[in-house]
Amino acid sequence: MITAISWRNIWRNPTRSLVIIIAVALGLTAGIFSVALMNGMTEQKMRTAIENQTSHIQLHHPEFSVNKDIKLHLNNKAEIEKILEDNPAIKGFSSRTVAGGMLASSRGSVGVQLNGINPEKEKQVTAIWQNMIEGDYFEGDSRKPILISQKTAEKLEVKLRSKLVVTLQDSEGEIVGAAFRVSGIFKTTSTTFDETQVFIPKKALQDLLQLPAEIHEIALVLNDLEQVPIIKEELQKELGESVKIEDWKEVLPELAYLSDATVQTNVLFLAIILVALAFGILNTMLMSVFERVKEIGVLMAVGMNKLRIFSMIVIETVFLSVSGSLIGVLVGVALIKWTSQEGISLSMFAEGLASWGVSDVIYPTLSAGFYIILMFMVLITALLASIYPARKALSLNPAEALHGLNN
Amino acid sequence: MSIIQIKGLHKIYNPKKVPVHALNGIDLEITEGEFTAIVGPSGSGKSTLLNMIGGLDSPTEGTVIINGVDVSTLSPKKLIDFRLKNIGFVFQDYSLLPVLTARENVEFIMQLQGRKKEEFKKRAEELLREVGLGDRMDNRPSNLSGGQQQRVAVARALASKPKFILADEPTANLDSVSTSDLLEMMQVLNKEENMTFIFSTHDQRVIDKARRVVSIVDGKVAEDIQVEQEMAQ
Secondary structure, three states: HHHHHHHHOOOOOOOHHHHHHHHHHHHHHHHHHHHHHHOOOOOOOHHHHHHHHHHHEEEEOOOOOOOOOOOOOOOOHHHHHHHHHHHHHHHHEEEEEEEEEEEEOOEEEEEEEEEEEEHHHHHOOOOHHEEEEEEOOOOOOOOOOOEHHHHHHHHOOOOOEEEEEEEEOOOOEEEEEEEEEEEEEEEEOHHHHHHHEEEHHHHHHHHHOOOOOOOOOEEEEEHHHHHHHHHHHHHHHHHHOEEEEEEEEEEEEEEHHHHHHHHHHHHHHHHHHHHHHHHHHHHHHHHHHOHHHHHHHHHHOOOOOOOHHHHHHHHHHHHHHHHHHHHHHHHHHHHHHHHHHOOOHHHHHHHHHHHHHOOOOOOOOOHHHHHHHHHHHHHHHHHHHHHHHHHHHHHHOOOHHHHOOOO | OOOEEEEEEEEEOOOOOOOEEEEEEEEEEEOOOOEEEEEEOOOOOOOHHHHHOOOOOOOOOOEEEEEEEHHHOHHHHHHHHHHHEEEEEEOOOOOOOOOOOOOHHHHHHHHOOOOOOHHHHHHHHHHHHHOOOOOOOOOHHHOOOOHHHHHHHHHHHHOOOOEEEEEEEOOOOOHHHHHHHHHHHHHHHHHOOEEEEEEOOOOHHHHHHHOOOEEOOOEEEEEEEEEOHHHOO
């Protein structure tokens, strides 16, 4: 009966209840949508980084990540590649030779990381071939092709088929150089990546470095991202300590921090919204209690104990909060579903977003688990917001309350 | 058999600042089956006395013994339970829960007592029929007249099977027809079920029906008159 009384009590003043229900609903819709937008950006940044840079897992010489010395190449290449080929969980892998160097045109020069790749194998692990905006992905007949980003092309003031000179230090410590011709220009969503990475055929780079057939890095992609920890452990057992195996989080730790920080920021952001809403709910419930002083006095007089009165006020508060929250969540889910199909264009912030590694079209997304956390937070908020009004109700003296007085 | 014994009852409000002596040594005994009116001018202390008898307020001095229990010594928690089991309340403005129907208002008290569903449903219907509202059970208070609401209040007060019913100015908001009907109903309950009624009232129509009239003036019993039964009829 107390539940029924509580539910009916909140509709005694429908306007007041609707106002707070709508406020809660709007607050949560806005909160959920903002969080989904943030999640969409973070996920996109992570996906872009995995697709273009890290892949799921990378293999290096144990000291290569600390000291990018080109002499620290993988020694047992053939054995490693055989193990990777035999593992059914691995979708594809690409062996790379990498080195830092200088890229120069007649108009300027930039420092870059040169990635010597096998174009066909690279297609299995990165999406550079899908990001070509001019030219082609090593498909022409150019003898020394180089893929550069649009940003680099602008900096060096070059275009398709322009000549670029690559200068670097070979394995003997000698400065060597070679001319390449721009065969393709790419553009990813990450400005940082675009400004620092160029791609040439693996053989060309190995020749320049005087490291015939040597590789520094193997990037691999699994059929299922969730399997990364298991496969990483499996490979470590098979390959031993001579190979350092890192997952994408270890290759780019800032990405892992970003993922964790986003969850924490989202929870904090929603907590702030809920605290603000809690004061609205508290105000509504206080008004409701003060309007019913005499009625509460009657309930006390006829034998309703304090626990039941306390429960009645708490249940009313929970009903108010949960009704608003459910509406807010439903609207939020609908909004996310709607916008996640086409994405939201933030083209006016394109440059800023690109420097952060995100495209100007964001696809909001939110996991089911977050809604559970959210409803739990709403429940806690409602319970906290109900304590003061409920205590006010309990502090009434029945004899005084019966005459409409409150202390 | 005496169900209420009041001895040397004093109540002082604001004892430290501006003391107001609401009750100044009341001694009173009420026996089972009485139909008693407590009368007196405004501010005489009759509502305070009713609050003390109902265990809603505690005395500054003296004792209120109901059914052998000194209610002034009970903790607030025990007092609520005591009220629920022993005392039925009827208020001047009916004080029904507006969100519940007549039936639910009566059932609610029995639910608080923890009675079984079949039992409280059956008793609520019986009581509402007894007070003449068999056809208005599912109406909310806002759809009932003042007289009908007060009948529901009486049914609610009876629902807990109390030892006595305290009625604070029960007819103050009723027209003469409703007052007459209500008093007649209460007299029947008093006579047939030996239910004890204690009223505080200004209403001469109620005083005329009472079998005992206790007059309170300045917080003291000024007069205590036993009316001849025939006259009260």
